[in-house]
Amino acid sequence: MSVVIGEISYTNIMPFFYHLDRKMLGEHHCQFVPQVPAQLNNEMALGRIDIGGISSFAYAQHAQAFTLLPNLSVTSYGAVNSIFLFSKVPISELNEKKVALTWSSASSVHLLKIILEHFHSLSISYTTMNPNVKSMLREHEACLLIGDDAIVAKREYGQSLYHYDLGELWYEQTGLPMTFAVFAVRNETLRDHPSLVGLIYRSFLESKRESELKHYQPMIDAILKTHGGKRSFWEHYFQKLCNDFGEEEQKGLSYYFDLLYKMNYLSQPINKLHIWDGAMSK
Template sequence: MTLRIGEIEYANIQPFFDKLDRDQLRSQGFQLKTDVPSSINQKLSEGSVDVAGISSFSYAQNAHDYSVLPDLSVSSKGEVRSLFLFSKVPIEQLEEKKIALTASSATTVHLLKIILIAFYGVHVQYQTMKPNLQEMLATNDAALLIGDDAIRAVRTASDLYVYDLGEQWYKHTGLPMTYALFAVRNDVLTSNSNDLERVYHAFVNSREVSKSNNYMDLSNRFTLKQGGTIDFWQSYFQNLWYHFNEENKRGLLYYYKLAYEYGFLSKSIHSISVWSKVHS
């Protein structure tokens, strides 16, 4: 059996996928399934994919069953430019107001909840909705969007208060934040580590080639798909950090600590289990 790979369809994680040789992977029996983060999270946890880029929050929920692939993440130190709270009032005035949360996220919905309670002392009501800014704001005071939905929506949001959640996290903690990690189910580690190694190196190679051409191919692709300028997309990708280094790990463990303290995680997470059988 070869591996089923989960691919998040948003731009932010595409440096790991853009340069995959998909025809070769398919001819070797690998399958790729593409979806929004919350669905990929679910597919990995129910076992309908074997390895995937997933929400970092979902890793914490399944830490016992997952290992993380070394040095791969989607992180930022400060602004992200694709995780926005759109609000009709300033963030400090959201007490007892209603916020719509995109159904496609796991990490960022809890990041928002932490930011509002821990850093602003604001208590609100949440409702999960499809990611459509107009519909969300028709019945709510603010709305959270992530990924390409957020990038498109921010172009039309001139009459709203817009908060970048990476920037908010950094402002209040001085730490980077990691939104996505690559995880594999532990049963696959024992049954299929050779294929895992192959796909791991393909992810690393895609990241390196994407970076070495300054994200030009990706930027062309997303300009055609989502609009915006090549310059916007290049600087978007250059601003994100695709290595899960010690500093990113510290930031993520602090997020897990707060998520546990505020009751969003049922178990506290003090360490991240990294798959170590990689040969370079």
């Protein structure tokens, strides 16, 4: 039986995948399946993917079925540079207005709801759409884009639209990091294949370390060919992201979950993050 690894195609999660020994993992019956975040969240919930980097909100929805892997996340302390609210008007003028949401993320969508409804006390009408600035703003005052879609939109519309970095807005209000994605494994997979999960975990960790050690340069070379942009942007982008998941990142994530429960976006409170304590011993 193979273990299925979900692989998000966004650049922000590439440090964990770029330097993987895929041949070795394939010989150990690991299978990689490319997904966008929303698809991966759904496939893991259905049990068709065993392990991967999922939206933090998706973990909260299925916390009893998943175990988190330590030291791995997509987190920002302040600006994340790839999750933006683009708006025709200042954020303070969005009350009673319509906002279009990308369908490709859960964490960022709910972070935006916290920012608009809790921090700014605004009443908003939301529509979920395909991530395209022009079509989203045709009948909406603002739109949320994430990942590479947001990076490209910032290049094209950064001068003509108001734009707000959600990581920066969160940090200004809380002083805490925001963890957008966590690495999770299904409990059944961890129970049935602990040694293989350990191998996959250490492979993720080693890819992360090598990415950081090389200052992301080989990965940036590849990104420039596929995504364009300037090297200086990508260097700044990856240096600003936090790839860890320690005590402070967990504190920020727990506060995010607390707010979502208070706002009735989670049906149950997340009183404890279930983190694998045997990660390095297997």
